[in-house]
Amino acid sequence: MSDPPGEGSDADASGGGVLKGRRDTVAKGLLVTVAVAVAIAVAAAVVPSLAVDSPPQPEFETFDPDRTVAEGLPSTGTVEPEPPVVPAGGTVVIDADGAGRSRLGPLSEAISKANHDVEYDPERLESAIDDADALVIVDPDTDYSEDELDAIEAFADEGGRVVIFGNPNRFEVTGGALGASLAERESDLRGLGERFDLYFDTRYVYDQERNDGNYRHVVAEPPENASLTGGNGSIVDAESVVLYTPTEVRSTADADPILVTGPTARTADSDTRREHTLAVRDGNVLAVGDARFIAADRYNVGDNDAFLAGVVEFLVTEDRDAEPGGADGEEGESDSGGSETAVGARDPA
Numbered sequence: 001m002s003d004p005p006g007e008g009s010d011a012d013a014s015g016g017g018v019l020k021g022r023r024d025t026v027a028k029g030l031l032v033t034v035a036v037a038v039a040i041a042v043a044a045a046v047v048p049s050l051a052v053d054s055p056p057q058p059e060f061e062t063f064d065p066d067r068t069v070a071e072g073l074p075s076t077g078t079v080e081p082e083p084p085v086v087p088a089g090g091t092v093v094i095d096a097d098g099a100g101r102s103r104l105g106p107l108s109e110a111i112s113k114a115n116h117d118v119e120y121d122p123e124r125l126e127s128a129i130d131d132a133d134a135l136v137i138v139d140p141d142t143d144y145s146e147d148e149l150d151a152i153e154a155f156a157d158e159g160g161r162v163v164i165f166g167n168p169n170r171f172e173v174t175g176g177a178l179g180a181s182l183a184e185r186e187s188d189l190r191g192l193g194e195r196f197d198l199y200f201d202t203r204y205v206y207d208q209e210r211n212d213g214n215y216r217h218v219v220a221e222p223p224e225n226a227s228l229t230g231g232n233g234s235i236v237d238a239e240s241v242v243l244y245t246p247t248e249v250r251s252t253a254d255a256d257p258i259l260v261t262g263p264t265a266r267t268a269d270s271d272t273r274r275e276h277t278l279a280v281r282d283g284n285v286l287a288v289g290d291a292r293f294i295a296a297d298r299y300n301v302g303d304n305d306a307f308l309a310g311v312v313e314f315l316v317t318e319d320r321d322a323e324p325g326g327a328d329g330e331e332g333e334s335d336s337g338g339s340e341t342a343v344g345a346r347d348p349a
Helices: 007-051 098-102 105-113 125-130 146-157 190-195 233-237 304-316
Strands: 090-095 116-120 134-138 161-165 170-174 181-185 198-206 217-221 241-244 247-251 256-261 277-282 285-288 339-342
Touching (some): 090 105, 090 125, 090 304, 105 304, 125 146, 146 161, 146 190, 190 198, 198 285, 233 304
Parallel strands (some): 090 116, 116 339, 134 161, 247 277
Antiparallel strands (some): 256 277
8 A cells, every 4th residue: 555645755854854953053063163263263363462562571680609609719818017017016905705805816916016015805994095095896795885985985086096896687596594596696886886977787788799609708898099097008908808797887977988899789688789888987987897807717818818907007007195004914925016915804884
């Protein structure tokens, strides 16, 4: 029996319509996929072109060990003050604590070579400098009393030479009942600095390019025409003076720079590179922002010996207006003509 007319053709038409609808759906999906892909490609091409107009990224300084760690300077010199020395001799008073005194052998020996006696740590500073020609102050733990400050100021006004060695704030290991601990130490030079219009910074100076093998071991030199005596003296030869974690010394008056770093030096909490003044002279007062370079293992590094010779020349080549007397107490004569006298420690203010 044959199918009823028209049924087969209707089924075929219905099946063809379903397939055509599916093909249309697939085609639309492909078109959407292609459109999305094209949009992504266009965005990928546009974004780099937009980035060209964006602000440039900051450039950070890279750490270069070859530039940061310099080769150490040789340690070969001796402290030899140049003439003239005072033929009649004199006395230089050194005020330093026990640890400070242990570092001062090379300096005291050079003072003796200049025919001067050395008196350490007087119990009464005022009376000690009455009979002295020069005073050296090394990194004091306590500030001076008003009477002591008056005496030091009058001493300089009369022609006595004053040299001050100071340090920045630093941490030191201290012992106690609960064991070792770190304690911050500060040179107490505020009162003394105010008397002579000087300011010792509390931060250290470092230099990653001009140093003695360590960025805190800063190399400095005297500026042109710097002088500690009537002429240039021994500091003419001090082209590379190494100071060990020094601090900057500034003057609010007319002090002359004596030691200056290179332009790559910085202060501890600053990224600004500039020259730093590490030693200044104001008349009869010389201030140096480091007390470590005078130690027995550092005094002859680079040109430290030439600078220290200049310091000794500064100490012994000025006539004081006040009539100096002889030092009290028994003194042991040194081979160089000077002598050392140890008295007592200065009482804390």
